[in-house]
Amino acid sequence: MAILVIADVLDDALLPSTFNTVTAAREIAALAGGDVHLLLVGERFDDSAKASARLPVDKVVIATSSGLADRNVEGVAKTVLAVVGNDYSHVLFGASSFGKSVAPRVAASLDVAQFSEITAVKGAALFERPTYAGNVIATVEALDAIKVITVRSTAFAAAQTGDGIAQIEKLDAEMAERYARVTERHNEVSDRPDLASAKIIVSGGRGLGSKENYDRILTPLADKLGAALGASRAAVDAGFASNDRQVGQTGKVVAPDVYVAIGLSGAIQHLAGMRESKVIVAVNSDPDAPIFGVADYGLVADLFTAVPQWLEAQ
Numbered sequence: 001m002a003i004l005v006i007a008d009v010l011d012d013a014l015l016p017s018t019f020n021t022v023t024a025a026r027e028i029a030a031l032a033g034g035d036v037h038l039l040l041v042g043e044r045f046d047d048s049a050k051a052s053a054r055l056p057v058d059k060v061v062i063a064t065s066s067g068l069a070d071r072n073v074e075g076v077a078k079t080v081l082a083v084v085g086n087d088y089s090h091v092l093f094g095a096s097s098f099g100k101s102v103a104p105r106v107a108a109s110l111d112v113a114q115f116s117e118i119t120a121v122k123g124a125a126l127f128e129r130p131t132y133a134g135n136v137i138a139t140v141e142a143l144d145a146i147k148v149i150t151v152r153s154t155a156f157a158a159a160q161t162g163d164g165i166a167q168i169e170k171l172d173a174e175m176a177e178r179y180a181r182v183t184e185r186h187n188e189v190s191d192r193p194d195l196a197s198a199k200i201i202v203s204g205g206r207g208l209g210s211k212e213n214y215d216r217i218l219t220p221l222a223d224k225l226g227a228a229l230g231a232s233r234a235a236v237d238a239g240f241a242s243n244d245r246q247v248g249q250t251g252k253v254v255a256p257d258v259y260v261a262i263g264l265s266g267a268i269q270h271l272a273g274m275r276e277s278k279v280i281v282a283v284n285s286d287p288d289a290p291i292f293g294v295a296d297y298g299l300v301a302d303l304f305t306a307v308p309q310w311l312e313a314q
């Protein structure tokens with residue numbers, strides 16, 4: 001039996017989570033045996049198909065339909081189910097919003113359990129996954145014949161593309177009754193690194209006090225460090241930053257080389273999204289703020305004084 005990875009794609013480009021999910025699939029294949037196949041579902045794939053074939057996978061399956069231009073989850077899930085058939089033992093998605101919306105539909109239709117956000121492969125059916133906002137790492141065994149899994153990208157290295165060219169199989173995607181329609185899409189165009197894959201992140205919290213301060217204080221620091229911008233949920237809820245910048249249990253999970261936390265307390269739900277960062281730097285006026293419990297470098301100071309001084313000193 002083979003292992004199927006469902007690619008995360010945007011505008012004919014493979015998203016970084018696909019590369020990490022392929023690594024997780026290869027780890028399972030090393031223990032369970034079987035080939036790794038990559039499935040692309042949507043309207044049309046050119047560059048992403050070529051890039052897919054150079055990944056360490058044994059086959060690329062491309063399922064297309066003109067009705068899947070918006071990659072609506074109902075149609076994608078139906079196509080995944082048709083491809084899975086009786087041929088696959090594991091179906092892997094990145095734990096992105098795309099994967100998180102398709103995987104449960106697939107698991108429910110197959111009447112199997114879903115294993116969410118695995119962070120390590122311990123056996124063909126044995127995985128680690130965080131629970132209680134990352135405070136407990138559970139080892140879970142998947143007993144169903146088909147294992148539906150989402151993979152936490154930050155826990156697996158990105159698979160490298162090589163010179164080998166995997167076989168490409170093309171088929172028609174399935175259409176399904178849909179319950180929602182995409183009416184508009186806004187892509188943020190920015191020179192800044194993407195939050196999910198940035199090596200350095202500058203993140204701000206409620207301590208910044210306003211959107212104007214968030215922009216005025218954090219943007220020059222992020223520019224100087226070549227960093228992506230993040231935020232706590234309190235900062236997002238207060239309108240300092242857009243929702244896609246939220247880091248944490250209900251936001252993005254990140255693990256950059258350096259995470260700079262400015263004026264955020266380090267609530268447990270925030271830590272759940274960034275505690276795996278290699279180096280954590282915190283600036284907070286409260287010496288008892290929980291962020292100092294995980295910080296490698298902590299500065300107890302007023303951020304409105306400390307950040308401009310930091311910029312000047314660079």
Ligand code: FAD
Binds near residue numbers: 231248262265
């Ligand atoms: P606060 O807790 O208000 O902290 C502000 C900090 O700024 C304080 O530590 C203060 O000392 C410091 N400060 C103030 N002024 C200054 C100054 N001038 N200079 C320096 N420091 C200053 N939160 C997330 O972030 N991400 C999530 O994904 C998330 N998911 C959640 C899910 C659930 C189910 C629940 C219940 C909560 C979730 N939260 C999440 C919310 C979380 O519990 C906290 O409320 C939130 O993280 C607090 O944000 P904050 O640290 O910016 O604000």
